[in-house]
Amino acid sequence: MLKDFLLPFTSYKYLLYQLTLREIKARYKQSFVGYAWVLLNPFAQLLVYSFVFSIVFHFPTNNVPYIVFLYAALLPWTLFQSSITSATQSLVDNSTLLKKVSFPREVIPYASVLSKIVDFGFSAFLFTGLAIVLRVPIAPTVFYIIPIFFIQLFLTTGIALVFSAFNLFYRDIQYLTNLLLMLWMYMTPIVYPLSLVPNKYVWLYKLNPTVGIIEGYRSALFGYPFEWTIIGWSAILSAVVFLMGYYLFKRSEKYFADIV
Amino acid sequence: MKPIIEFIHATKQYILQEDRTFKELIPSIVFRRPLSRKYKALNDLNFSIYEGETVGIVGKNGAGKSTILKLIAGVTYPSQGKVSIKGRVAPIIELGAGFHHELSGYENIFLNAAILGMHKLEIEQKVESIIAFSELENFIHVPIKKYSTGMQMRLAFAVAIHIDAPILLIDEVLAVGDEDFQKKCLQYLSELKKTHKKTIVFVSHAREAVEEFCDRALLIEEGRLVMDGSPKKVFAKYD
Numbered sequence: 001m002l003k004d005f006l007l008p009f010t011s012y013k014y015l016l017y018q019l020t021l022r023e024i025k026a027r028y029k030q031s032f033v034g035y036a037w038v039l040l041n042p043f044a045q046l047l048v049y050s051f052v053f054s055i056v057f058h059f060p061t062n063n064v065p066y067i068v069f070l071y072a073a074l075l076p077w078t079l080f081q082s083s084i085t086s087a088t089q090s091l092v093d094n095s096t097l098l099k100k101v102s103f104p105r106e107v108i109p110y111a112s113v114l115s116k117i118v119d120f121g122f123s124a125f126l127f128t129g130l131a132i133v134l135r136v137p138i139a140p141t142v143f144y145i146i147p148i149f150f151i152q153l154f155l156t157t158g159i160a161l162v163f164s165a166f167n168l169f170y171r172d173i174q175y176l177t178n179l180l181l182m183l184w185m186y187m188t189p190i191v192y193p194l195s196l197v198p199n200k201y202v203w204l205y206k207l208n209p210t211v212g213i214i215e216g217y218r219s220a221l222f223g224y225p226f227e228w229t230i231i232g233w234s235a236i237l238s239a240v241v242f243l244m245g246y247y248l249f250k251r252s253e254k255y256f257a258d259i260v
Numbered sequence: 261m262k263p264i265i266e267f268i269h270a271t272k273q274y275i276l277q278e279d280r281t282f283k284e285l286i287p288s289i290v291f292r293r294p295l296s297r298k299y300k301a302l303n304d305l306n307f308s309i310y311e312g313e314t315v316g317i318v319g320k321n322g323a324g325k326s327t328i329l330k331l332i333a334g335v336t337y338p339s340q341g342k343v344s345i346k347g348r349v350a351p352i353i354e355l356g357a358g359f360h361h362e363l364s365g366y367e368n369i370f371l372n373a374a375i376l377g378m379h380k381l382e383i384e385q386k387v388e389s390i391i392a393f394s395e396l397e398n399f400i401h402v403p404i405k406k407y408s409t410g411m412q413m414r415l416a417f418a419v420a421i422h423i424d425a426p427i428l429l430i431d432e433v434l435a436v437g438d439e440d441f442q443k444k445c446l447q448y449l450s451e452l453k454k455t456h457k458k459t460i461v462f463v464s465h466a467r468e469a470v471e472e473f474c475d476r477a478l479l480i481e482e483g484r485l486v487m488d489g490s491p492k493k494v495f496a497k498y499d
Contacts, residue, residue: 018374022360029362029403097358101375102334172282213397257335258274 005246007106015103019111023086024118031122038119039126042078046071052190061193064222068136071127073190073214073223076149079120080210081181087112087160088167088177095168105253106246109164113157129162139223148216148231155209155238158245165249168259178251206230209237262346264427264459265332269341272302272327272483290372301327301485304341306434311426312456314449316470316491317463318408318498325463328480329429332461337408350376352417361405365396365415368404372419386422392419393448395441405419417445421452428460446473467495 002116008016028034028036046067054066061069076115094108167173188210189197197205205211212234214228217225219226276297302324309315317325330336331343333351358375359368369390373383391400394414396407404412420428431448450473452458464470470477470491477494479487487494 014380015377016375018371022363023370025367026360026362097375099330100333101358101377102349103375170282170285202320213469213476257330 004104007104008110012103012107016107016111016114018115019107020118023111023115028130035122037184039122040131042074043126044076044125045078047114049074049191057192060195062222062224064136065134068131068134069193069218069222070191071130072218073188075120075123075127076152076214076217077185077190078123079116080152081185082182083113083116083120083156084163085174085177086116086170088163088174091164091256092169092171092260098260099258105256106161106249109160110157112164113153113160113189117153136222138221141220141223142247144220144226145217148213148220151216151231151235151238152213154242155213158238158242161242161245161249165252165256168256169252184210186209192211192213206233209234209241261310261402262371263344264311264346265309265461266409267305267307267328267331267341267342270302270331270338271340272299272324272331272336273339274301280298300469301483302331305483305485307478307485307488309459309461310387311367311459313476314453314460314462314474316474316477316494317461317480318465318470318477318491318494323480324483325480327483329431329461329463332427333429344354345427347427348423348425349427349429350420350423351429352420359412359416362403364402365400365404366391368415369419372416373422376420376423377395377425378423378454382424386452390422393421410441414441417441426457426459429463430460431463435470449473451476460474471495 024035029035031037033040050067052071053070059066060070090108090112091105097108098105107241119181163177176197187205187208193213194202194215210230215224215227216231216234276299279434305324305328317349319325327336330347333349335346351474358372360371363371366387370383373386373390373416374380378386392412394417396411396415399407399411402416409416430468442485446469449460453460453473462470462474474491477487477489477491477493478485479498487497
């Protein structure tokens with residue numbers, strides 16, 4: 001059981017590496033500015049949002065410049081969103097492999113998620129640069145982003161596994177994913193601070209596991225107090241989502257070659 | 261001698277899913293139409309292939325040949341009965357599968373070899389020999405979207421034969437590529453055959469190739485094994 005679970009990182013780790021590499025390389029091979037697109041896209045999005053929400057709306061951000069406040073949340077959100085979108089598509093895109101070669105199928109969506117983590121790493125450099133330029137002090141609690149990152153990773157992978165498998169059966173999933181992620185983004189405190197959510201609904205709002213994750217990143221970076229209850233809730237929910245996703249994926253895996 | 265590939269009362273039933281979007285699914289549920297039809301691709305198939313044998317699988321389109329290959333490759337499972345395979349299987353994948361057209365031939369060797377189950381060290385040791393066999397030395401750093409179909413096939417074939425697996429599956433791949441390279445492949449396979457170390461399962465319509473190359477042939481019709489014998493006899497019945 002545990003051995004099967006670890007297979008993508010043991011016997012198949014070179015395959016996982018090659019598929020991840022393929023995802024990354026394929027993206028910049030034919031474009032002019034190449035890999036820079038990975039940074040340019042979210043950066044442009046960042047500028048638009050920060051124009052709209054800092055100049056037009058004016059949100060309270062506890063002395064952190066709005067653009068940095070936003071970036072700290074937009075960065076992990078972009079990772080979440082792009083991982084799920086690309087993983088949902090991944091099995092369909094690799095249908096020829098599903099029909100010909102046997103290997104643990106979860107390697108394919110894992111590779112999608114991993115390649116997005118690489119992008120995330122590059123964007124994180126840009127964030128650091130921005131924080132230095134704008135003289136935003138980074139709190140000593142910054143290392144807490146590591147466990148929070150893993151909570152996010154389990155949630156992302158769990159959803160990625162379910163969606164990628166279901167998309168093989170029904171192609172609606174890929175469209176549904178875009179819709180769902182757009183709604184989900186506005187149900188998460190990314191462009192606005194959590195403090196703006198009306199007190200009456202805040203308990204309900206906090207049931208969303210991405211709230212704990214995004215707030216966790218901000219607390220770690222800017223030294224806001226940690227709300228451990230919501231982070232804990234996110235951790236529990238992420239573990240449940242991952243286990244269920246993995247179970248469903250493995251259950252349906254043996255039919256993949258028959259239905260593609 | 262023990263069989264390396266064994267089909268025991270193997271039946272494969274596909275579920276033909278007709279609705280691929282909710283637009284079609286929801287009316288089916290509402291009006292209680294059956295969601296799927298069933299289709300038997302293989303029906304109670306029994307045969308064994310022994311170590312070192314070269315066996316051709318012969319039959320018309322839709323007879324169930326690819327399903328047999330899929331079962332041997334381990335990507336699908338029998339609905340009833342049992343398929344037992346002893347050892348690693350190297351499928352010679354049809355054109356393009358597992359290749360990425362934006363990547364160079366060299367990069368694709370590593371990608372494709374990894375997909376077929378090779379490790380980094382193993383590929384590094386064999387990469388020179390793979391390039392040499394493919395005869396693509398001058399184009400190896402060019403993206404394979406610039407390759408002709410024949411060139412892609414040469415690369416795919418060169419990678420596949422370097423896999424250290426006891427079972428080799430070959431699916432119609434020799435139909436593409438130039439004649440000289442086809443000859444080279446068949447020659448290579450014949451050499452391989454003489455060593456009796458590899459078991460080769462060969463699917464082809466090409467009568468000559470099967471007769472020349474295989475020790476045995478299985479004739480499949482509508483998912484059933486109709487004949488199991490020498491290629492000559494099998495083709496006499498097939499025609």
